[in-house]
Amino acid sequence: MTAAFFIWGNNMRILLFNLFLLVFLHQAAVAENVTCDFGTVKFLSDYPTARLNGCEEKSGNYHLYISPEVKPVNPSPWYGFKVVSDKKKTINVYLNYTYSKHRYWPKVSRDGLRWHTLEARKIKKYRKGRKVRLRLSVDKKPLWISAQEILNNQQYDLWNRHMARKDFVNLYILGKSVQGRPIYKLETTGKWDRGKPANVVLVGRQHPPEVTGALAMMPFVETILSDSILARRFRQAFRIIIVPNLNPDGVAGGNWRTNANGVDLNRDWGPFTQPETQLMRAELDRFRDDKDGKLRFMLDFHSTYENLIYTQSRDDSLYSANFALHWYDAIKKRLPDISFEHEPRHNTKLPTSKGYVYKTFGVPAITYEMGDKADRMKIRELAIVSAEEMMKTLLMTSEKQ
Structure with a gap:
C-alpha cells in the first residue's frame, strides 16, 4: 500500500452540485493578478487560471499584454480575464503576446461555467498572430474570456x-x-x-x-x-x-x-x-x-x-x-x-x-x-x-x- x-x-x-457553483465562483485570487481600471471599463484577473500581465488604453481601444511564466517555453500562450463595463457597448480588445503567437481560439462565458467560442467575425490577427483584435460586447455583468474553457x-x-x-x-x-x-x-x-x-x-x-x-x-x-x-x-x-x-x-x-x-x-x-x-x-x-x-x-x-x-x-x-x-x-x-x-x-x-x-x-x-x-x-x-x-x-x- x-x-x-x-x-x-x-x-x-459527495458534495451537492450547488457547492460546485459556490466554490467556483468564490475562489480566492491567485498571486500576481492584474486589475486594469479605465473608468467605464475594467479588466480583471482575480481568479485561479487567469493570465493577464498588463493593459493600457489607446485611442479608445484596450491593449492587453500576455506573457509566459518563464522563457523560453513551449508555444502554448494561455490567457484569461474578465471584463465589465458601466454601459452596454462593443469594444476592441487587442491581445499582445510578448512571446510566441496566438494559438487558442477565444472561449467566452457569462458565468465561468458555460462556454462558447467567439465568432470568427469578431477576431482579427495582426503581425502573424503576435497581436489579435477581439470585438467584445460588454456590460455590467462580467464577460469571461479564456484560451480554453476553464477546468x-x-x-x-x-x-x-x-x-x-x-x-x-x-x-x-x-x-x-x-x-x-x-x-x-x-x-x-x-x-x-x-x-x-x-x-x-x-x-x-x-x-x-x-x-x-x-x-x-x-x-x-x-x-x-x-x-x-x-x-x-x-x-x-x-x-x-x-x-x-x-x-x-x-x-x-x-x-x-x-x-x-x-x-x-x-x-x-x-x-x-x-x-x-x-x-x-x-x-x-x-x-x-x-x-x-x-x-x-x-x-x-x-x-x-x-x-x-x-x-x-x-x-x-x-x-x-x-x-x-x-x-x-x-x-x-x-x-x-x-x-x-x-x-x-x-x-x-x-x-x-x-x-x-x-x-x-x-x-x-x-x-x-x-x-x-x-x-x-x-x-x-x-x-x-x-x-x-x-x-x-x-x-x-x-x-x-
Missing part, C-alpha cells in the same frame, strides 16, 4: 470525490505540489483474479493549458469505472491508479507549460527535480520487481494541434508495439470518421513520462493527445471508445500471458 494519505472511500457522501483545481476536487463514491474506488492525497496544493490519486480496490493485480496508471494535466486532454481523460476514466460488463471484468484483472491533475500550481497560475518552479513536468521524468514528478516516481516504484503487482500500461493525457497518440515505435519491444497497433486499429475501426492519428516514436532519451515508463518497466506507455480545436462531443465519444478498446486489448493480451 502506498504511503499516500487516504481521504475518501466507500459510501462517503480548475476545485472542479477536479469535486470530480475526484464523485468518482470516489463508488464502493471500489478510494481517493488519496498522493502528496503536495511546490506551493502546497494536494495532488490526488484515485485507486480501485477489490479481489483480483491472480492475487496481485496487474496495474494501469493514468496521468493528466502535466501542462496547464491542455484542457482538451483533460476533457478526454474524465470520460475515459468514467468508462473504466462504469458498471458495464466489460468494465467489471477489467477491474477484476487490473487495478487502476489515476492521477488526474499532476500540476495544480500551474493550473491555478494560468501557466503556459510549467509548474510553480518554472519546470516542464513532462521533461522531468528522469531528473525528477520537482515534487510532482518525485511523487509519480515513488508511486511507480510500487511496481518495481513486482512488489505490488506488475505495471502493464501507462497513459498520459495531453493536448496538441490534432488528435493523436504517441506510442512506442515498431523497433521497440514487440509487446509494446503490437499493443499500440491493436488498440489504435480497434479504435479506428469503430470510429473511422473521427480524426485520430497514430505516431510511433522512439524517443526514450527524452525525460517524458512515456519514455521513462517504457525504459524502466518495458511496458506500453502512450501519450494521448487531443486537438486544441477538437469538437468537444467527439472528444468524449473518442475517449469512451478508446477506454473500451483499451480494456479489451489489455484483457486479450493478459489472457495470452
Whole structure:
C-alpha cells in the first residue's frame, strides 16, 4: 500500500452540485493578478487560471499584454480575464503576446461555467498572430474570456470525490505540489483474479493549458469505472491508479507549460527535480520487481494541434508495439470518421513520462493527445471508445500471458 494519505472511500457522501457553483465562483485570487481600471471599463484577473500581465488604453481601444511564466517555453500562450463595463457597448480588445503567437481560439462565458467560442467575425490577427483584435460586447455583468474553457483545481476536487463514491474506488492525497496544493490519486480496490493485480496508471494535466486532454481523460476514466460488463471484468484483472491533475500550481497560475518552479513536468521524468514528478516516481516504484503487482500500461493525457497518440515505435519491444497497433486499429475501426492519428516514436532519451515508463518497466506507455480545436462531443465519444478498446486489448493480451 502506498504511503499516500487516504481521504475518501466507500459510501462517503459527495458534495451537492450547488457547492460546485459556490466554490467556483468564490475562489480566492491567485498571486500576481492584474486589475486594469479605465473608468467605464475594467479588466480583471482575480481568479485561479487567469493570465493577464498588463493593459493600457489607446485611442479608445484596450491593449492587453500576455506573457509566459518563464522563457523560453513551449508555444502554448494561455490567457484569461474578465471584463465589465458601466454601459452596454462593443469594444476592441487587442491581445499582445510578448512571446510566441496566438494559438487558442477565444472561449467566452457569462458565468465561468458555460462556454462558447467567439465568432470568427469578431477576431482579427495582426503581425502573424503576435497581436489579435477581439470585438467584445460588454456590460455590467462580467464577460469571461479564456484560451480554453476553464477546468480548475476545485472542479477536479469535486470530480475526484464523485468518482470516489463508488464502493471500489478510494481517493488519496498522493502528496503536495511546490506551493502546497494536494495532488490526488484515485485507486480501485477489490479481489483480483491472480492475487496481485496487474496495474494501469493514468496521468493528466502535466501542462496547464491542455484542457482538451483533460476533457478526454474524465470520460475515459468514467468508462473504466462504469458498471458495464466489460468494465467489471477489467477491474477484476487490473487495478487502476489515476492521477488526474499532476500540476495544480500551474493550473491555478494560468501557466503556459510549467509548474510553480518554472519546470516542464513532462521533461522531468528522469531528473525528477520537482515534487510532482518525485511523487509519480515513488508511486511507480510500487511496481518495481513486482512488489505490488506488475505495471502493464501507462497513459498520459495531453493536448496538441490534432488528435493523436504517441506510442512506442515498431523497433521497440514487440509487446509494446503490437499493443499500440491493436488498440489504435480497434479504435479506428469503430470510429473511422473521427480524426485520430497514430505516431510511433522512439524517443526514450527524452525525460517524458512515456519514455521513462517504457525504459524502466518495458511496458506500453502512450501519450494521448487531443486537438486544441477538437469538437468537444467527439472528444468524449473518442475517449469512451478508446477506454473500451483499451480494456479489451489489455484483457486479450493478459489472457495470452
